[in-house]
Amino acid sequence: MLSLCKGEFSVERDDDRCIRCLVCVRQCPSDVHKYDEEEDRIYSDESECVGCQRCATLCPTDAITIRYKPMEMKENANWKTYHLTNIYKQAETGGILLTGMGNDKPYPIYWDHILLNASQVTNPSIDPLREPMELRTYLGRKPDLLDIEDGDELILKTEISPQLKLELPVLFSAMSYGSISLNAVKSLERAATIAGTYYNTGEGGLHKDLHKYGKNTIVQCASGRFGVSPDYLNAGAAVEIKIGQGAKPGIGGHLPGEKVLEEISETRMIVEGTDALSPAPHHDIYSIEDLRQLIFALKETIAYEKPVGVKIAAVHNSAAISSGMARAGADFIALDGVRGGTGAAPLVTRDNVGIPIELALASIDQRLREEGIRNNASLIIAGGIRSSSDIIKAIALGADAVYIGTAALVALGCHLCQKCYTGKCAWGIATQDPYLTKRLNPEIGTRRLVNLLNAWSNEMKELIGGMGINAIESLRGNRLQLRGVGLTDTEYKILGILPAGE
């Protein structure tokens, strides 16, 4: 059948600069560039180009420019190229369209409608270069009140629930070994260790080489239970039950059998070459009471020594669900918004299901406060955190910490081509091909992630210092430090912030 879909990119080669070194030919995992010896010329098959920019980045003479060049259809406000090409593809394949990374549709991004406050005249701002600033964050259940025995020395009588100690309010999101390469996992693990935070195994289990580094690991228990064993649960610093994911609320993960190679099969405890399909729901969780049973089954397994959290996708009733989770014994709640990323999801789900994390966060924080159970569980939010200012806004809106997934991968080299599901990631991140995974040197990856976290730490200190605050704790839920621009009355009400000028 003649395909009606054309390539999305044009490959422009400046022939005055091209030296025929063939780096582009060797680096392209889609075989776009081919060298013709007879003519001493490189031909590029643009239809295969995914726009990952690998060739353009590595070209030593800067001879290649990859340009986005979608099919130019007659202008039509209703029938966009997006819809036409999707229909063409489905008419050709009859299948569900797959994609990777987070929702790229122009839904409102509320971070960009929120502005931060700063101190002027009546309250002093703080210079982080001169004065100590505190970003340290503890995640876990906080007591309702503290019972302290007075005397010569104060003695804390209240038993404090297990806590995760973070040197900055940022963790690396759940990304499984399988969806990303072992080198990517190693980069995250080492960076988390150096920066004093945590990475999350996702639902892919914990590779045997990484068990010994468990103190900076959050181990996940998802509906497929891949790689879950008492050893695994006890290897981490915390356990997270994954109910849902922002990129694909309501459906489970799917790792194609081609990616389930020997080490992944061993880590996930499944047969080599079989599809790793996570059921859409946990079949033992149909209610909050069921969730409570799993939370406590896990807590029993880890002897109540580490926090157990629950991750859900932000959906319409997440405030009510969060109340249930906080009451069911979750020590932290992870909330993944509509822009959360993925290694593979149906396009239709990724682009249309869920709600923006900003609104979900504000409504959940508010709900838990109103019910007097906000201290029961810490709130970690995820899904589209792009910068240190997004984090500061999230914390002022009520989050305890944020998960970063996409931002971390971008630090590792990801160029958001959204082709993770093909397993041909040119940057060695979302692939298991031994020829490609080598491209991510975990030493460089670690350095890049640590640099990003350091840079963001410094920026966060500048921002809170500007507000006259010297500890991130004092900003948490402090919505008076936020003002909105260009929002509706309803949005102001849900976000619980005032418009700029008020």
Next chain:
Amino acid sequence: MRRIYVKEDVCIGCRLCEIYCIVQHSKSKNIIKAFRNEPRPLPGVLVEEKGPISFALQCRHCDDAPCVESCITGAMQRLEDGRIICDIERCVGCWTCIMVCPYGAIRRDQNRKVASKCDLCIGEDIPVCVKNCPNEALTYE
């Protein structure tokens, strides 16, 4: 003496080491000129590849270098800092060095009929292959 070491687990087979070696040993040291308008020297580093495994190989500058011992004209010689170079003025292209090299790190420069090998980039603090490896698969220590 500092030597170049390879980390084959992160060598990505891009061959940029070879390319920058050629540029460094060219007349102009301009990458486009070196490749397009000038006689192109052989790279002193060669990427060996089989399947997904690849690594860059260059002269090991051996402590007991058989090439130096076997050279019939004294072209192959050790400098004071320990590196081994081939003086192309004296090399007659007998290829004895190539036959005795245990690493296969010396190549025939057919144009000039002399032996060609890594000189650790005379005048540079760090050899250009190490400096330009995009994945830090080469180290100089």
